[in-house]
Amino acid sequence: MSNPAQPALAVDNVGLQIGGARILEGVGFSVPRGEMVGVIGPNGAGKTTLFNLISGVLRPMAGTIAINGQDVTQLPVHRRAKAGLGRTFQTSSLFPGLTVLENVRLAAQARIGRSLSVLRFPGASDAATRAAKENVDEVGLGAKSSAAAGDLSHGDKRKVEIAMLLAADPALILLDEPMAGVASGDVPALSAIIRRMHRDRGCTVMMVEHHMDVVLGLVDRVAVMHHGSLLAIDTPEAVMADPTVQSAYLGEPV
């Protein structure tokens, strides 16, 4: 169960091979509660694979993963969600035919259904709608709450995904390239929403992101992945000054 003395996330010596190819090896780090960590690295470095291992989409062949002190290494995705993990994906995971509000409401309903029996609590449905409306407003999409999610811009879809995270209220959030495909004009607003979510909720956030200015402006620490290994994890300033990191990136634009 949850233990406040334990880090939000502890990854210990994790490794994975697929078809004989070494995808990740000896990856270990821990993230204290309330911290925001950016994950950077060239294409193919293993960032998404790391997220897949933490969220339970993949199981490691070596090492362990603990969320809030609970060993989740062998737990399926839904059990990790119960342990307090929430995640967005590189590609949008919304129901395109449902409205913005309906998408967020599903996430709110799942949370409320976990804490209260929906069958025994007739007001649960209204409570989910109220919570979803608040979360849609929080990400600035109140005026678009009746729009079909599939009709939104990339930037607005990402905002809906964040509203769904707010509705689910996880303690540990993995954001996989939240700015991918987002028009450059929408990036500052989305960054501000992520910063506010982190600050107001006190949640722990890990974020894979190729926009270095976004990462460096938001996070407490940066983890650098390279060829399936963790090259460094430190403050943005220390990581950018690290000669090993600099040489790993020579000729490989971040």
Ligand SMILES: Nc1ncnc2c1ncn2[C@@H]1O[C@H](COP(=O)(O)OP(=O)(O)OP(=O)(O)O)[C@@H](O)[C@H]1O
């Ligand atoms: N299911 C799989 N089967 C075989 N190889 C895989 C599989 N999944 C990932 N890989 C390989 O593992 C390596 C790491 O991939 P991963 O997607 O984790 O990298 P990444 O750092 O997230 O890259 P990007 O920035 O391009 O998203 C890559 O070389 C990729 O080709």
